[in-house]
Amino acid sequence: MNASEGDLAPQVRSILSAARARPGGERRLTVDARSFPAAVEATESEGRVPLIAEVKPTSPTTDGVRDDDPVELAREMVAGGATALSVLTEPEHFGGSTDSLERIRDAVDVPVLRKDFVMNETQLDVVESDLILLIARFVGDDLSNLVDAAKDRGFQPLVEVHTKDELDAALATDADIVGINNRDLGKLEVDLGTFEDLASHVPDDVLLVAESGVKTADDVRRMREAGADALLVGTAIMDGDVRENTRNLSSL
């Protein structure tokens, strides 16, 4: 454990130690990515809200497990108007798998984000995806190198931040897409004010994603007013009819 990990919730510490132990890929991947900025623009031009809908079978902050076929859930999200999909590949705490991601990416034509706790360069080479999450807090000093390594392979890195310092670190890299996570990964608490506080520091040429805690149409409006180009929504879509939920949150 490094010094800052003492502030993390026990579940998150367990996620990180599992992530560090997970092997990387055996050969360097090259990805022909579906453009996320183009997909966002297309949704905007239809007058809808760009949503990244998350296939999240379970999580440390969710009750129960959703064991429907992930490919079916993904298809329903796209039918409901999702601009992109986020697929958890973390196996031990989120019920995800790289196999689900591959099957989902084959089944849909929207960009797919690989949601995992990538800690080093070879872990980029585990499975192809269009976008890949890099969490500033966990990657630390390697952030800029990992952003470059991801872009060199053809991925579109989405750098996730939660504080002003992390945002500054993200903006100092070549990342074009930044996500502000409303959930504090230390305490696992959600506050939509996080996005509102940080969004104004993000230059216009960066594509800005509001992540976590968005449940209602009002929450969507709040994040859009604060400057969100797109929203990443998991729980509120996974809870109930995913097509209906995606449609409701994206058609404001």
Ligand SMILES: O=P(O)(O)OC[C@@H](O)[C@@H](O)c1c[nH]c2ccccc12
């Ligand atoms: O279920 P929510 O509150 O809509 O959140 C989705 C997504 O933002 C959340 O799953 C998430 C954001 N960053 C993460 C990092 C790892 C795992 C999960 C996440």
